[in-house]
Amino acid sequence: MWARGWENAVTGFDFGLIKKLQAGNEQAFTVLVQSYAPYVYRTAFALLQDKNEAEDASQEVFLKIYRSIGQLSNPYAFQSWLKQIITHTCLDRLKKQHPTPTADSELDRAAVETSQNLDQHLIIQDALQRLSTEYRETLILREWQGYSYQEIAEMSGVPVGTVKSRIHTARMQLAKMLSDERP
Amino acid sequence: MECGECLENISALIDGELNGFEQKQVENHLLACGRCKAVANQFRLLNFGIVHAVENIPAPSGLEERILLSIGLERQKAKKQFSLTSLFLILLVSPLLIFSSLIWRFVYLVYSTGTILGRAESVLLRFVPPATSWAIGIMAFFLIVGGVLLVRRLLKGFQFNEVFS
Numbered sequence: 546m547w548a549r550g551w552e553n554a555v556t557g558f559d560f561g562l563i564k565k566l567q568a569g570n571e572q573a574f575t576v577l578v579q580s581y582a583p584y585v586y587r588t589a590f591a592l593l594q595d596k597n598e599a600e601d602a603s604q605e606v607f608l609k610i611y612r613s614i615g616q617l618s619n620p621y622a623f624q625s626w627l628k629q630i631i632t633h634t635c636l637d638r639l640k641k642q643h644p645t646p647t648a649d650s651e652l653d654r655a656a657v658e659t660s661q662n663l664d665q666h667l668i669i670q671d672a673l674q675r676l677s678t679e680y681r682e683t684l685i686l687r688e689w690q691g692y693s694y695q696e697i698a699e700m701s702g703v704p705v706g707t708v709k710s711r712i713h714t715a716r717m718q719l720a721k722m723l724s725d726e727r728p
Numbered sequence: 729m730e731c732g733e734c735l736e737n738i739s740a741l742i743d744g745e746l747n748g749f750e751q752k753q754v755e756n757h758l759l760a761c762g763r764c765k766a767v768a769n770q771f772r773l774l775n776f777g778i779v780h781a782v783e784n785i786p787a788p789s790g791l792e793e794r795i796l797l798s799i800g801l802e803r804q805k806a807k808k809q810f811s812l813t814s815l816f817l818i819l820l821v822s823p824l825l826i827f828s829s830l831i832w833r834f835v836y837l838v839y840s841t842g843t844i845l846g847r848a849e850s851v852l853l854r855f856v857p858p859a860t861s862w863a864i865g866i867m868a869f870f871l872i873v874g875g876v877l878l879v880r881r882l883l884k885g886f887q888f889n890e891v892f893s
């Protein structure tokens with residue numbers, strides 16, 4: 546139920562496309578990129594909070610798909626396979642990232658703060674950006690990617706208890722930020 | 729159950745991560761406590777808010793083109809690597825071909841065909857006047873050129889890359 550973003554991205558998926566991709570059909574790859582690039586980018590941005598990093602990560606994800614689609618034996622596993630590639634690519638980048646925020650994200654935040662007519666989704670995007678990296682990472686993996694606490698624990702290399710408390714704290718902090726934003 | 733304990737478990741409840749007993753306990757507390765229930769509702773709304781927020785992250789324009797471009801570069805790199813590797817392998821293996829009887833048989837075939845054609849030519853020259861033999865030669869040349877052009881035209885729409893990559 547909470548993996549709504551993910552489900553929206555994959556409904557109506559053409560499994561014949563995977564067979565074409567595996568046969569090396571260039572046209573099929575163009576179709577795949579056109580239908581998935583925005584989803585991949587949004588997920589990467591939600592996790593990395595930086596436009597350049599998110600774009601680089603998106604390119605990396607599709608290169609990985611291009612190189613290893615032949616090894617995918619079950620086309621019906623494509624969706625979770627893709628989800629895993631995105632998650633691992635972004636988590637690897639987060640591990641290498643410096644803890645200082647980039648100029649890019651600071652600019653974005655300033656733009657959001659000075660805007661008079663704020664949409665709800667912009668307020669939440671801004672609040673997500675203000676969360677610390679590990680809280681945001683855990684929450685996005687749960688809410689957007691739809692992973693269970695156990696799966697998040699394995700991917701992030703922390704105990705399930707830590708995942709549980711991170712998600713809880715992240716929600717508390719977000720709720721507080723959002724109530725502060727309201728006049 | 730106290731409010732503090734309930735609050736700690738509200739996230740796990742809405743994520744479906746509690747076992748049956750824990751779930752029942754938290755749900756019972758929520759029925760009785762308005763404050764905790766408000767937090768639970770707020771968290772549920774937050775879930776939809778986050779999904780909505782991520783769905784509305786604007787993707788940069790030209791993203792798809794740039795991704796396809798990077799894949800094109802990768803494909804070119806792979807092709808170059810493939811041809812370099814095959815060239816290297818051919819160079820490595822070619823000295824061994826001297827020992828292959830098949831190669832010698834092929835060389836012999838080319839040689840004997842040439843000899844037969846040579847003989848046929850000298851016989852023809854004896855019976856056919858030179859002007860006619862020139863005419864036949866020029867006609868044959870144009871036929872070959874025309875044939876090659878025709879084959880190229882037929883194969884124009886054919887994607888070699890898709891077959892061999």
Ligand SMILES: [Zn+2]
Nearest residue numbers: 731734761764
């Ligand atoms: Zn309570």
